[in-house]
Amino acid sequence: MKIFFAFVVKEFRHVWRDKRSLMILLGLPIIMMLIFGFAISSEVKDSKILVIDHAKDNQSRMLIDRFNQSEYFTVFAISTDEKIIPDYFEKGSVRLALIIPSGFRTDMEKEGSQLRLIADATDPNSANIATSYASAVIRDFQIQFFENAAAFMNINIETRMLYNPQLKSSFNFVPGVMTLIMMLLGTMMTAVAIVKEKEMGTIEILLVSPMKPILVIISKAVPYLVICFVDVLLILFMAYMVLDMPMRGSLPLLLLESLLFIITTLSFGLLISTLVSSQQMAMFISLVGFLMPALVFSGFMFPIENMPLPLQVISNVVPTKWYFLILKTIMVKGLGFEYIIKPTIILAVMTIIFILLTLRNFKVRLM
Amino acid sequence: MSKVIITEKLTKKFDDFTAVDAISFEVEQGEIFGFLGANGAGKTTAMRILSGLSYPTSGKAEVAGFDVYNQVEDIKRNIGYMSQKFSLYENLTVRENIHFFGGIYGLGRKELKQASEELISRLHLGPEANKLVKSLPLGWKQKIAFSVAILHRPKIVFLDEPTGGVDPITRRQFWELIYEATSQGITAFVTTHYMDEAEYCDRVSIMVDGAIAALDTPAALKSQFNASSMDAVFLQLARAAKRS
Structure with a gap:
């Protein structure tokens, strides 16, 4: 435990020293929220x-x-x-x-x-x-x-827009942006952080230390878990204060689900880090290979129901789709856990698969 | 004198390529053991097995009294490791590096504090201790890296080309640190490219094509091969290599 703590302290120092990464980690959510909140709006005003x-x-x-x-x-x-x-x-x-x-x-x-x-x-x-x-x-x-x-007026049509009577686009994009930011930061930052140690050769030193290899990997992910969680709080705070986003469901439930999703993205980042050996490659895979499908298949920008069937099937294996669904269910519809059991289980299973694959790859690499 | 490394027909195969071919040798406690060989001769692979990073295909090896097959954890606790590629974490200060590496070897806060102050004064670091490692010259980094590698008082320290890229004077200073450590009973297992450094070792093994072609004190090797320097010994053996 003491060893683990020493490692986490060192990781935090790395993140703290690297001001550019820190800016991305904490600045990106704010900028994305402002862009989506004010610049990109599907509402037609004035x-x-x-x-x-x-x-x-x-x-x-x-x-x-x-x-x-x-x-x-x-x-x-x-x-x-x-x-x-x-x-x-x-x-x-x-x-x-x-x-x-x-x-x-x-x-x-x-x-x-x-x-x-x-x-x-x-x-x-x-x-x-x-x-x-x-x-x-x-x-x-x-x-x-x-x-x-x-x-x-013989026929009088009365339309009611449930959950979002004013058709506010923030009801859609706040969960959407949250999903994307978590995916981007969680996956890319973790992958890059570990691959960096590989590139520098410092991973060898960690592996000859008495620390268990898997502990090395987990403790690399811990600071990013904390940062991503801070980002969730930051986004929620901004959404609430600046963009009038409602929080109809339970906040603790939302935070717990967010924690699960962060762990999903982190474990995916870990998996990427076991597969590549350069920082560029790690970034390329997480951005192109993953952010694009994450964006397209989340249902945030393009409704999944309108996609051709094969794409609809593919969308099921994209974690962002499920987290987006969870967020909307809790925040906009204000429903409880019983309505999001399915996506929660799917995310949990995905996480377990990512972690198992990471463990397997990591062992192979050590041989 | 006890033996801290014992290998017997230690072999490592990658598919049909035999990287390490049945090597057998012993290293005494407190010895400086030079592990020489051309690039690709198999010395890094051998060293990875001995430091618990890789499993052998066959043969036996004991490090610090522990078996490389099933006591890897114990081995890791009793060795230090420093490679050329690694010096230290560049964006941490010297003190933070010391605390981190001491920490992952399980040193307590008190021990750690004492050890780090001792290290800082021994290397005359003073105010430099709070500077980021990346602002220090390479020679300093290597000296600090070595001191950090033996911070937890390991039985054996593995040094993989520790002095790559520095001038002869700094190299000499670095070797003073190695002598100091071995005088306290730490065993140094060193690979190097510099033949003048081979002369500093108590005993030297030279690997050719995955096997140990010669193993003795530098003086004995020179007379055996009728050469004036270790460089000449090395060239005679390396020339016979089939793979390069």
Whole structure:
């Protein structure tokens, strides 16, 4: 135990001295969170909209006001000339144009009026989102207008977005970023740290010492376990303070599951370190060979259900998919352990397999 | 005098390549045993077996009274090891290195403190003790590495080309440290490329093609091969090598 402690102290000193790695270890989560939180957002906020108002009556004015009040839109310009529309889209100054026909009010009261929405679909995703938001604004307006004449609204669709009524993208990316950061740091840093000792030749010295080889490897991983856990806390804190991420389930459960996932990534890093002998190779394997599938198959960016069947099958062996699922279940749905037993068992089994393979490879290497 | 290393027909095969071919020798306690051979002659493999890093294919070997097959843990506790490739952890200070290596050999806090202060004053390190190892010259690193390797008072210290890349004066100083250690009863098992260093050894073995081609004191070897220096002895033997 004393030996183990001496080793862990030395590992911490290594990490502490290596300021660049330390910056990556603690800075990366913060930067990723900020980038995903503020720069990359699938929500469409303050979309600029051009209104061509042929009616110019009270009703059209009220509709325009509604758009202005919505946090999703800003009325960029109001005009009566349809010819200017292409110009605005070409310059990219608006995303959406709304055309209100003349006689808007009277038509609406009689047989119904035709509003036209024109969207810039060079980015199909945001065009879709903007038009659906606009439709929602118009629908609200219509409901208010016909308050006393419900006869016009025979079918009233009421959509409820469960767990995330405001469709906040942070509900998706906070678990996603957490998964990726853990995977990246846990795997790469551990692999590189051990391979570094191989490159320097210091591993030999450790192996001739009375320390058990497996203890050497485990104690190399301990500091990264601590750092990754600090990263989890850091991400959760930022998500809670800055990005309004809810924490609906049990925090201790979340931390325990995170610990399990960190151990999974660390043991994978250890496995990589037994297979390669240079730091570049270790980094290459963890980044290209692992981060890419981890990203694609986590379900964070691309829904797994939309993938062709063979890829769906492959996704099952990618640990990030399961951790992402666990995080979403606990944080967003607020469910308890009984709902995540399956992914937990899968992660645990993966960890055991990684560790067994590491042990086997390590012994072979010593012969 | 007791024998701290005994090998008998020690053999290591990698598939059909025989790296170490039935070597038999004995090393006395407190001796400086030179283990010479050209690159690829098998000396590193032999040394790895003796230091518990690798298992032999056949033959017998005892190190510090323990068997290399099933008492590897005991062997490791009783040996020190220093290689050319390794000096110390570059981004730890001298003191931190001492504490770490003392720590993994299970030295207690009190022992460790005493041993490290003694080491620091013996090598006249003073303020340098708190500097990062990477800021020190190579010769210093090697002296510190050696001192660290014998910090836990091992019976045998294995030195794998310990003086590679340093000037003759620093090499001489390094050997003073080895003499000091062996005078206290530690056995030194040294591989080297420098033939002048071979002259400093009590006994020298020369490996050729995995087997021991000669083993005796430097003086006896020189007269046996009718050579003026160890260099000449070595060349005569190495020339006969089939694998290079």
